[in-house]
Amino acid sequence: MPARVTTIAFEGAKAHRVEAEVQLTSGNVAFVVVGLGDKAVAESRERVRGAFAGMGLSLPGKRIVVNLAPADLPKEGSHYDLPIALALMVVMGVLPQDALDAYVCAGELKLDGRIGAMAGVLPAALAASSFNMGLICPEENGREAAWAGDVPILAPRSLIDLINHFKGHAVLSPPSPGEVVAGQAAPDLREVKGQEAAKRALEIAAAGGHNLLFVGPPGSGKSMMAQRLPGILPPLTSSELLETSQVWSMAGLLEKGNLTRDRPFRAPHHSASMAALTGGGLRAKPGEISLAHNGVLFLDELPEYSAQALDSLRAPLETGEVVVARANHHIRYPARVQLVAAMNPCRCGYGGVGKGACGKAPKCLRDYQSRVSGPMMDRIDLQIDVPPVTAADMGLPPPAEGSAEVAARVLAARQIQVARAQRLGLSPEQALNATASGSGLEQIAPLDEAAKTLLTQAAQRSNLSARGWTRCVRLARTIADIEASLSGEETPILRRHVAEALVYRRTSPMEAEAPAASVAARFSPQNGSL
Secondary structure, rough: OEEEEEEEEEEOEEEEOOOEEEEEOOOOEEOOOOOOOOOHHOOOHHHHHHHHHHOOOOOOOOEEEEEEEEOOOOEEOOHHHHHHHHHHHHHOOOOOOOHHHOOEOOOOOOOOEEOOOOOOOOHHHHHHHHHHOOEEHHHHHHHHHHHHOOOOOEOOEEEEHHHHHHHHOOOOOOOOOOOEOOOOOOOOOOHHHOOOHHHHHHHHHHHHHHOOEEEEOOOOOOOHHHOHHHHHOOOOOHHHHHHHHHHHHHOOOOOHEEOOOOOOOOOOOOOHHHOOOOOOOOOOOOOOOHHHHOOOOEEHHHOOOHHHHHHHHHHHHHHEEEEEOHHHOOOEEEEEEEEEEEEEOOOOOOOOOOOOOOOOOHHHHHHHHEEEOOOHHHHHEEEEEOOOHHHHHHOOOOOOOOHHHHHHHHHHHHHHHHHHHHHHHOOOOOOOOOOOOEEEEHOOOOOOOOHHHHHHHHHHHOOHHHHHHHHHHHHHHHHHHHHHHHHOOOOOOOOOHHHHHHHHOOHHHHHHHHHHHHHHHOOOOOOOOO
16 A cells, blocks of 8 residues: 655645655566656655665665656655655655654755755745645754744654654654844935935835836936835735745745845846746746845846846736746746836937937937837836936935935825725735726726826827826825825825826936926926926
8 A cells, every 4th residue: 555645846836735655566676756757856766765775774675656646737846855755664664654644744855864955845834734734844944834823843854853753752843933034224315315306206106116217327326216215115014924935935045934024125137037037947936026026126227138038027017926837837926026127318328418418319319218118118107317416416415304204104105005995995916006906996096177187188198008097097196195194184186196197207218308397397287288
């Protein structure tokens, strides 16, 4: 009769139940592993053989057949070593079957019988909890697994420790969860001199979770301000912390089981490939956009990324998840991020106005900015021009307002959004203005007649797309919420809110070349038309 040990197969950040079955049969002496496993799974037989030899055990002189069921589910990774070894011990009479029936097992074996660390222990522990079972995992991952809650956890250092525990010769104590640690402190906005319009855009983006693009010459402070965004964002909620930690667990980035409530900030180099940004590869690991889940993805020098890599982000930015398609299955990772990007106005860096102006403008501007596709730009809510910082700005004392003051307003605006979503019965995914859509957006963002007229005129004059219209409404709702956080009274979307939202929609390189003040004047509430 075969022995059975429960383990898991990962499909993105989800863990599916798998049964590792081991049976001794007559025939030629062999060790066979079946069940649609990859190269790492096939090599398990040699690691198991070596681990047994390291403990002084020899394999039975029979044909050993290992089946990983269901056989049509792809199996990847080395964590099948431990369940195969334990099932083999059951058929050899070393361990009783009922000792393992209540546990999900996962871990890689060393040749001396030690159990090595693995990636994805937190999703495995949560899956074990959904199966109403405990988890046997490597000692190094025990503190991470303990975050799953009331799940019996055994974290042995070696196979010998596990055998002694089940035979009553020693007792394995359940591990305690890791710590909630503070991440690296984000730089303070007080260090940024000048750029008041860009700071305002940064605050609006943080308050509503909107995508943001800074366009300006080198040295104007684009990257400097983007790096200060995490310092004004509220910490992760408990549910967000669990979601984000599962992705980081799959990537093997949780050190000693410690978690942090700081929102992720990922800044991949512009040479990153499509697979690096969205996920993929041989084992379909999470990409940068998934590692930034519930946080910020910062793309510096935006036009320098390959067109294929940039356009691969378009669907995840809308849906909040990445789907890596394989011939026989699909792998999904969450990817609900806030995109922040920075770019120069042209290849030369300075655009067509001011000191160091490009001599090839406007052609240079069009050619350089057209590297970013129109649909990609349409998904960016705020597109702000960042002028050079003057010597007069640099001579000023530090601003009186820093990240702490801005963060307080951002938190208050977000609390207004969450309370409104709960009052209207909207899902948590639509709580932030940047993610509201359909009837939910109509409920939270009604426009008065003056605001609707202004937005209609803007859409006609600048060929605003339906997506652009929606994003302008979301942006106006956030501006109104920031105003409400100061006054203490929620306000509807008025003409002035739509007017400011329209200032942040750059429609072409030629319009971007115009001074920000003239653009703002065209969209000011005092003007009767655009």
